[in-house]
Amino acid sequence: FDASRWATELASHWATQGGDASYALLTRAFVLANATTSRIKIVDTLVNLLRILIQGDPSSVLPAVWLATNSISPPYDEIELGLGGSSISKALKKIYGLDNAGLKTLYNKHGDAGDVAFEAKKRQSFTLVKPKPLKIKGVYQSLTKIATSKGTGSQETKQRIVEKLLQDARGAEESRYIVRTLVQNLRIGAVKTTMLIALARAVLYSRPEGASFEVRPPHELARLKKDELTELYTNAEEIVKASYARHPDYNDLVPCLLEIGPTDELLIRCGLSMHIPLRPMLGSITRDLSDMLTKLQGRAFSCEYKYDGQRAQVHCDEQGKVSIFSRHLETMTEKYPDLVSLVPEIRGEGVSSFILEGEVVAVDRENGDLQPFQTLTNRAKKNVEIGEIKVNVCLFAFDLMYLNGEALLERPFRERRELLRSLFVEIPRHFTWVKSIDAQSSDSEAVLEFFKSATDVKCEGIMVKVLDNEIKNDTQLTKDEIEQPPEAASAKSSAKTKEKGTRRKALLSTYEPDKRLESWLKVKKDYSTSSETLDLIPVAGWHGQGRKAKWWSPILLAVRNPETGSLEAVTKCMSGFTDKFYQSNKDRYAEGSTNVISRPSYVEYHGSPDVWFEPQEVWEMAFADITLSPTYPAAIGLVSEERGLSLRFPRFLKVREDKSIDEATTSDYLALLWRKQMERAVDGKEANQDP
Ligand code: ATP
Numbered sequence: 001f002d003a004s005r006w007a008t009e010l011a012s013h014w015a016t017q018g019g020d021a022s023y024a025l026l027t028r029a030f031v032l033a034n035a036t037t038s039r040i041k042i043v044d045t046l047v048n049l050l051r052i053l054i055q056g057d058p059s060s061v062l063p064a065v066w067l068a069t070n071s072i073s074p075p076y077d078e079i080e081l082g083l084g085g086s087s088i089s090k091a092l093k094k095i096y097g098l099d100n101a102g103l104k105t106l107y108n109k110h111g112d113a114g115d116v117a118f119e120a121k122k123r124q125s126f127t128l129v130k131p132k133p134l135k136i137k138g139v140y141q142s143l144t145k146i147a148t149s150k151g152t153g154s155q156e157t158k159q160r161i162v163e164k165l166l167q168d169a170r171g172a173e174e175s176r177y178i179v180r181t182l183v184q185n186l187r188i189g190a191v192k193t194t195m196l197i198a199l200a201r202a203v204l205y206s207r208p209e210g211a212s213f214e215v216r217p218p219h220e221l222a223r224l225k226k227d228e229l230t231e232l233y234t235n236a237e238e239i240v241k242a243s244y245a246r247h248p249d250y251n252d253l254v255p256c257l258l259e260i261g262p263t264d265e266l267l268i269r270c271g272l273s274m275h276i277p278l279r280p281m282l283g284s285i286t287r288d289l290s291d292m293l294t295k296l297q298g299r300a301f302s303c304e305y306k307y308d309g310q311r312a313q314v315h316c317d318e319q320g321k322v323s324i325f326s327r328h329l330e331t332m333t334e335k336y337p338d339l340v341s342l343v344p345e346i347r348g349e350g351v352s353s354f355i356l357e358g359e360v361v362a363v364d365r366e367n368g369d370l371q372p373f374q375t376l377t378n379r380a381k382k383n384v385e386i387g388e389i390k391v392n393v394c395l396f397a398f399d400l401m402y403l404n405g406e407a408l409l410e411r412p413f414r415e416r417r418e419l420l421r422s423l424f425v426e427i428p429r430h431f432t433w434v435k436s437i438d439a440q441s442s443d444s445e446a447v448l449e450f451f452k453s454a455t456d457v458k459c460e461g462i463m464v465k466v467l468d469n470e471i472k473n474d475t476q477l478t479k480d481e482i483e484q485p486p487e488a489a490s491a492k493s494s495a496k497t498k499e500k501g502t503r504r505k506a507l508l509s510t511y512e513p514d515k516r517l518e519s520w521l522k523v524k525k526d527y528s529t530s531s532e533t534l535d536l537i538p539v540a541g542w543h544g545q546g547r548k549a550k551w552w553s554p555i556l557l558a559v560r561n562p563e564t565g566s567l568e569a570v571t572k573c574m575s576g577f578t579d580k581f582y583q584s585n586k587d588r589y590a591e592g593s594t595n596v597i598s599r600p601s602y603v604e605y606h607g608s609p610d611v612w613f614e615p616q617e618v619w620e621m622a623f624a625d626i627t628l629s630p631t632y633p634a635a636i637g638l639v640s641e642e643r644g645l646s647l648r649f650p651r652f653l654k655v656r657e658d659k660s661i662d663e664a665t666t667s668d669y670l671a672l673l674w675r676k677q678m679e680r681a682v683d684g685k686e687a688n689q690d691p
Contacts, residue, residue, distance in 0.1 A: 023134035046198035063140030114180035187565030213261030245514035277325035279514035309361035358397035540609035569605035576652030
């Protein structure tokens, strides 16, 4: 792989096209990214692509970023392509002259719609009129037209655009990626972080004309020592990632970055904003209470009930306009009109604008009892009328990130919590604070009692949050304090500067958007012998035996590998399902329906299930422990070269309605849990050997 040769190749390619950058250029990058599983090579490919665009056609950078991240707008914009599989099939038949049987044969052979388009285009007979080359901007505009066309005749309009795209695709690879884009399964491993890193690095090498920042000349950059280059990269990446975590919209980030470069000002111009959801801070896993107490030795912390509901970020501006966002940044304002109507009452004196966060939980209004998560899922997502609400909810607030025009992210948690609890007004059973106690490591009995009281009221366990900032220098850190959080441990980067930053942050009680640090810990109650659960994707099934003959049982589940885009089978499950669930599963994946597909090339599994499911759901699963497996390919290469990982005693818990398959457990995370389990086994052995 020679990135610089590729850059030259692309540059000359683009030069011959002139004007707007061609879609062929983007396709070339996709092909290269798809050909490797190396994150470094994928980043290099994207950096080269972006550099060429920045210099030659800066206006194509933003659409290229959207296309490479397989989206057209941020999640809270609620714009969706909404194309069914049948629409793609119809277009493939019409444009490439296939009949039903021909199309079916290709699908059976390849599984992936993009691969089918590739083959069909290759076989297409010679076309007299050579279409004008597709442009990056043009393809992006076509997608937004598909997504925004509404009302009568919109289906026909969408179909026409899809057909035109396929007709104009010049080579078989362009067809493949147009179709993969349309079915929203690009499979080039360009996840969010990869793109943010590529953007940060690209502007260290190139700037558009008229930009207000400078880049160092290439010969100077080439002379930098490895450490210096790493530091340069890391600083730029941290700024770009921090900006995106506070303001996750490429439409704002990309133009601003191209204008001012990766400078601190980016965080001011493109930082925390009203009615734009920030990416939430995340909790790190712990084995149990004693693991948590060891991790937080010497620190004051707050233990809070971990409610089983839906996370909500509530924004309210000075004019009283309210927006509510989910954990995954989708807009939920229409789902919770009852919460919107509470805002004027909870906003205490002196509060003009704010962003607060809490867990929405279904409650019984009569006695205030918490209801299970399943009850909450019965609420419609849209057009909920206040008078017709059947599922009552209470918002249990736990953090305040913005107040009266000022971001509070850098303030210690104790201070943010104090502001929240003193300035807002509690309305019992509608809006209140998460139940909590303050403690330290020596209070193990009180913590255990609190944990028990949480599980008694059907909470999932507790969240434990460091209350104060305490900055120590590296020599004062205990072993546990310097332990890296999972996020840093899984990242392959060994940048020293990053490690230091992570260590320091692990001790702070600031609100860190999009980070999973040791200052927020979750302790879950045991579902089985493992306290962790996994979010897996059902991908296939077998005909059941005996009583279960009319259903699919067992069901094959997979984790996702974000590097390759594949789904890796991890276990078969036949436990935890009710008969009602089995039936609804059979209805959803009925033979002959579009949810049942031929063997997909992107699912890794050597066995032969009776039926393959179109991946579309995420199921939360309990299990006893993780085992090395010769049969299942999940996380292969991460813990062993020959063997993958599987689960012992997998048990279905619930459908994660709030998660899309892109948010299912990754193979990296599974490997991390396996390593933790191994450490635990070693610890246990050592403990047992003590006299
Ligand atoms: P994650 O959000 O950590 O990626 P997840 O979606 O599976 O994983 P959990 O591991 O169950 O969620 O734990 C974190 C979630 O717990 C939060 O996103 C939030 O919705 C919920 N939660 C409930 N009570 C609290 C609380 N007191 N503080 C913070 N989060 C809470």
